[in-house]
Amino acid sequence: MNDAAAWSGLEEARRWVREATRIAVLTGAGVSAESGVPTFRDAQTGLWANFRPEELATPEAFRAHPQRVWDWYAERRARLADVQPNPGHVALAEFQARHPDRLTLITQNVDGLHQKAGSTGVLALHGNLFEDRWLDPCLNSALHGGRLGCDPTSAVAGSPPRCADCGNLLRPGVVWFGEMLPMDALDAAERAAVSCELMLVVGTSGAVYPAAGLAHRARRAGARVVVLNPEPTELDDVAHLCLRGTSARWLPALLGD
Numbered sequence: 001m002n003d004a005a006a007w008s009g010l011e012e013a014r015r016w017v018r019e020a021t022r023i024a025v026l027t028g029a030g031v032s033a034e035s036g037v038p039t040f041r042d043a044q045t046g047l048w049a050n051f052r053p054e055e056l057a058t059p060e061a062f063r064a065h066p067q068r069v070w071d072w073y074a075e076r077r078a079r080l081a082d083v084q085p086n087p088g089h090v091a092l093a094e095f096q097a098r099h100p101d102r103l104t105l106i107t108q109n110v111d112g113l114h115q116k117a118g119s120t121g122v123l124a125l126h127g128n129l130f131e132d133r134w135l136d137p138c139l140n141s142a143l144h145g146g147r148l149g150c151d152p153t154s155a156v157a158g159s160p161p162r163c164a165d166c167g168n169l170l171r172p173g174v175v176w177f178g179e180m181l182p183m184d185a186l187d188a189a190e191r192a193a194v195s196c197e198l199m200l201v202v203g204t205s206g207a208v209y210p211a212a213g214l215a216h217r218a219r220r221a222g223a224r225v226v227v228l229n230p231e232p233t234e235l236d237d238v239a240h241l242c243l244r245g246t247s248a249r250w251l252p253a254l255l256g257d
């Protein structure tokens, strides 16, 4: 796309933003790329170069190789600890602050950068990288009628940490392949998708469901759909308009006054 074509696409998308009373934004790893966070499918570097995401981000992988998977997440947590939101995250948060109740932010990201930028009510479909939870339902909780679970903060350090009492393992509080998404976040995201007039699909390959299905649902319900991504995506065919650019550069232009 040449600059003139890109510019006219941006102008049209800006008009759609102005016209929409309800906007849903679905983000993926690409929005954090310009903060220095590798996208999910680019993240297999160095030590992890020999593993595909599907071989690490599953409950089966964790059960088979708990130390390998825990160490992968520990390394990602360490890398992300000091990472800051970029102008794309900030543009979304500022738009939401200027237009309360117009924008619902749905993210597949687990890095917390939207929240760090000041976005509120973020629907985090794939959980939170910095939270831990038990791998299995707590045995002690079952013994005591669900009242007394072991406390995750009391886990004995290790890779992964484990419960000294019942042997349960800690795992990261993210959603792995084959696992259900948090129902409250998914329900709210589906409501936003079918009731919005404009959906912006930003920085995602559109390869992972049910998140990617939200764009199809929005389109079927009559919303305009805009994909913003420097590369082609699996959702381009669903979109009325594809903007080929990076989110840190284009979101401020799209959402600014």
Ligand code: BJW
Residues within 6 Å of the ligand: 027, 028, 029, 030, 031, 033, 034, 039, 040, 041, 042, 053, 057, 108, 109, 110, 126, 174, 175, 176, 177, 178, 179, 180, 181, 202, 203, 204, 205, 206, 207, 208, 209, 210, 228, 229, 230, 231, 232, 233, 245, 246, 247, 248
């Ligand atoms: C830029 C940029 C810049 C670069 N600016 N952009 C229907 C059809 C087919 C399959 C399924 C289906 N329904 C369910 C499935 C199965 C499965 C699935 O989708 N598989 C596919 C691989 C086909 N889904 C699931 O298992 C989900 N659960 C589920 O469906 O439960 C119901 C159920 C349960 C039990 C039985 C049966 C049904 C769960 C999915 C969980 C995904 N989890 C992960 C890991 C999270 C934890 C972690 O981080 O480790 O979530 S996988 C990974 O992919 C991560 C991401 O959130 C997700 C999406 O990736 P994303 O964000 O799109 O990143 P990339 O890397 O793919 O793309 C980055 C993009 O950025 C690229 O396009 C770049 O061009 C772009 N970019 N720089 C803007 N500067």
